[in-house]
Amino acid sequence: MLSSVVPFFTVLMPWEFSPTLALVCAFFGICYARGSRQAAIQGDLNFWRNLSFWSGLLIIYAVLQTHFDYYAQHMFWIHRLQHLILHHIGPFLLILSYPGKNLLLGLPQPLQKKMLVLQYHPVLKKIYALMQMPLLAAILFVGVIFFWLAPQIHLIAMLNYKLYNIMNWSMVVDGLLFWRIILDARSPLNSNSLSYNKRLFLLWLIMPPQIILGAYIALSTIEIYSVYDICGRAWSMSPIVDQRYAGLMTWIPASMMSAIAALVVIRLWRQQYHLRSLTQESAT
Numbered sequence: 001m002l003s004s005v006v007p008f009f010t011v012l013m014p015w016e017f018s019p020t021l022a023l024v025c026a027f028f029g030i031c032y033a034r035g036s037r038q039a040a041i042q043g044d045l046n047f048w049r050n051l052s053f054w055s056g057l058l059i060i061y062a063v064l065q066t067h068f069d070y071y072a073q074h075m076f077w078i079h080r081l082q083h084l085i086l087h088h089i090g091p092f093l094l095i096l097s098y099p100g101k102n103l104l105l106g107l108p109q110p111l112q113k114k115m116l117v118l119q120y121h122p123v124l125k126k127i128y129a130l131m132q133m134p135l136l137a138a139i140l141f142v143g144v145i146f147f148w149l150a151p152q153i154h155l156i157a158m159l160n161y162k163l164y165n166i167m168n169w170s171m172v173v174d175g176l177l178f179w180r181i182i183l184d185a186r187s188p189l190n191s192n193s194l195s196y197n198k199r200l201f202l203l204w205l206i207m208p209p210q211i212i213l214g215a216y217i218a219l220s221t222i223e224i225y226s227v228y229d230i231c232g233r234a235w236s237m238s239p240i241v242d243q244r245y246a247g248l249m250t251w252i253p254a255s256m257m258s259a260i261a262a263l264v265v266i267r268l269w270r271q272q273y274h275l276r277s278l279t280q281e282s283a284t
Contacts, residue, residue: 015070018165025061032057032099035106049097056093059085064168073158074234076225077245083171084249087145088257091175095183096264131177134194138202141178142209144170145250149213151224158227182261187272196269203258203265214251218244 032053039045062068063082072082104112118124131137148154148167157163182203184193194202217224223239225246233242 011067013067014065015067015073016161018065021061021064025057025065028103029054029057031103031106033106035102035104038105039102044101049099051097052093053097053099053102056090056097059093060090060172063090071234073164074228074231075237076228076242077249078234079158080246080249082168083145083148084253086168086171087141087175088254091172092179092183092257092261095176095179098185132181134181134198134202137178137181138205140174142206144174145210145254146213149217149250154225155227158231179261183264183268185268187275189272189276196265196272199265200262203262207255207258210254211251214247214249214254216247218247218251220247 036045036050063072063085068078068082071078073079104115107115131140148157148170157167181194182199184191186193188195220243221240223229224243226239228242229239
């Protein structure tokens with residue numbers, strides 16, 4: 001019994017431990033936990049948002065700081081699953097939890113004041129506004145996938161530890177920026193958030209490039225990514241089969257995230273419409 005438990009815990013241990021990632025996850029986790037406690041005292045406790053935050057943070061940590069990362073470096077389809085989580089699912093869950101209030105409440109008082117100052121810093125505001133331009137955000141969301149999957153760039157990134165980490169971090173950051181636009185809970189009527197029909201358009205816009213790229217990888221009869229031969233595959237699987245599964249990961253689940261996000265946007269739209277109707281009724 002013990003011999004089966006030990007290998008299981010071994011799999012959960014980091015393959016290549018990153019102190020930076022561990023500290024970042026711990027920092028945001030502690031801040032959110034402290035903020036959630038403060039919010040609960042104020043009567044603002046939301047189980048589903050808390051579940052969404054912790055699920056998003058946990059799966060991002062898991063695919064980067066367990067032996068999952070080893071398999072992602074030695075199997076192409078696991079690598080694509082890793083990036084699906086880092087770019088699509090993890091950031092989606094984090095943004096869906098609307099963690100801003102709890103994170104701010106969880107910061108120590110001196111840091112809270114500094115964060116508020118940084119929030120209104122003119123240079124940072126301009127950079128953030130640029131990154132949140134809808135069309136640019138959509139181009140970046142798709143572009144980062146195409147960039148890191150360019151065969152020569154992918155080869156170099158998978159063999160260079162620093163570039164490999166940059167690749168993974170870029171996926172998370174870009175995912176957070178894009179889903180922040182799409183899942184913004186503020187009403188477009190009284191804020192600068194994007195209108196709901198434009199959000200749905202962006203979700204449609206990012207689908208065809210991912211489908212085309214995924215189909216190209218999955219249906220190719222030649223090996224495109226030879227780096228996994230160099231690294232050595234973790235399991236006995238032909239390069240074409242590995243590549244086919246990787247293409248399907250890029251093709252179907254990634255595109256389905258647009259459909260899931262569209263349902264969330266429609267729900268937000270209905271909530272705002274219902275709220276506006278109630279406001280108009282009370283006014284009359």
